[in-house]
Amino acid sequence: xxxxxxxxxxxxxxxxxxxxxxxxxxxxxxxxxxxxxxxxxxxxxxxxxxxxxxxxxxxxxxxxxxxxxxxxxxxxxxxxxxxxxxxxxxxxxxxxxxxxxxxxxxxxxxxxxxxxxxxxxxxxxxxx
Amino acid sequence: xxxxxxxxxxxxxxxxxxxxxxxxxxxxxxxxxxxxxxxxxxxxxxxxxxxxxxxxxxxxxxxxxxxxxxxxxxxxxxxxxxxxxxxxxxxxxxxxxxxxxxxxxxxxxxxxxxxxxxxxxxxxxxxxxxxxx
Numbered sequence: 686x687x688x689x690x691x692x693x694x695x696x697x698x699x700x701x702x703x704x705x706x707x708x709x710x711x712x713x714x715x716x717x718x719x720x721x722x723x724x725x726x727x728x729x730x731x732x733x734x735x736x737x738x739x740x741x742x743x744x745x746x747x748x749x750x751x752x753x754x755x756x757x758x759x760x761x762x763x764x765x766x767x768x769x770x771x772x773x774x775x776x777x778x779x780x781x782x783x784x785x786x787x788x789x790x791x792x793x794x795x796x797x798x799x800x801x802x803x804x805x806x807x808x809x810x811x812x813x
Numbered sequence: 814x815x816x817x818x819x820x821x822x823x824x825x826x827x828x829x830x831x832x833x834x835x836x837x838x839x840x841x842x843x844x845x846x847x848x849x850x851x852x853x854x855x856x857x858x859x860x861x862x863x864x865x866x867x868x869x870x871x872x873x874x875x876x877x878x879x880x881x882x883x884x885x886x887x888x889x890x891x892x893x894x895x896x897x898x899x900x901x902x903x904x905x906x907x908x909x910x911x912x913x914x915x916x917x918x919x920x921x922x923x924x925x926x927x928x929x930x931x932x933x934x935x936x937x938x939x940x941x942x943x944x945x946x
Binding site: 705706707708709738739740741742743768769770771773774777778779780 | 826827829830833834837847848850851852854855858859862906917919920921923924
């Protein structure tokens with residue numbers, strides 16, 4: 686069966702969506718990411734959607750679900766590379782991505798994950 | 814003038830991907846901007862999923878339209894499913910019966926230049942979408 690590859694980079698998981706995903710592929714990605722998060726004890730998920738020509742409400746729900754599950758598993762989700770036309774369309778569609786952080790590109794996305802993980806560890810140190 | 818139309822059956826989730834591809838090709842050929850292409854492809858994806866999930870499958874006709882008054886694409890989705898009892902209600906943003914976000918119909922309508930639903934309970938639903946340049 687088709688699968689979207691998930692790469693591990695430091696304490697993050699990286700996913701680059703290169704194809705127009707059918708619904709089952711998106712659901713498989715959601716499940717795979719959740720199990721890999723636990724297995725790798727990852728702290729961040731970075732999803733590159735720069736190749737995606739559209740994000741519809743189904744894909745939006747998948748991104749929201751991934752972010753929600755990652756949050757429960759103590760990881761932050763950053764979506765990077767959204768095309769301007771996709772952003773405009775999402776707003777008109779009325780789709781909100783509440784738990785999903787966004788960044789313009791992979792580099793800024795990784796910075797965001799690093800900052801959020803360091804913030805959390807600093808807070809832990811303060812608590813001790 | 815309407816250029817040759819293409820028909821596509823919507824029977825499985827993979828068909829939604831095919832609908833998006835055909836709409837993209839037609840919208841680009843009609844000369845729609847990237848933003849307008851993205852809007853009509855997204856709307857098509859929403860309605861194709863409704864046709865499959867609520868209409869029990871159906872078909873779509875994709876036409877490139879170019880006459881004196883307008884240039885763009887028109888999509889006609891047809892199913893012989895249970896139909897929509899209350900179209901006004903179905904168009905509301907928070908309304909869903911399928912566990913989705915409830916943005917499908919209302920959201921798709923906002924992305925189109927023209928949007929029409931014709932639905933009869935027990936007979937089926939026809940949704941016409943168009944995006945003009």
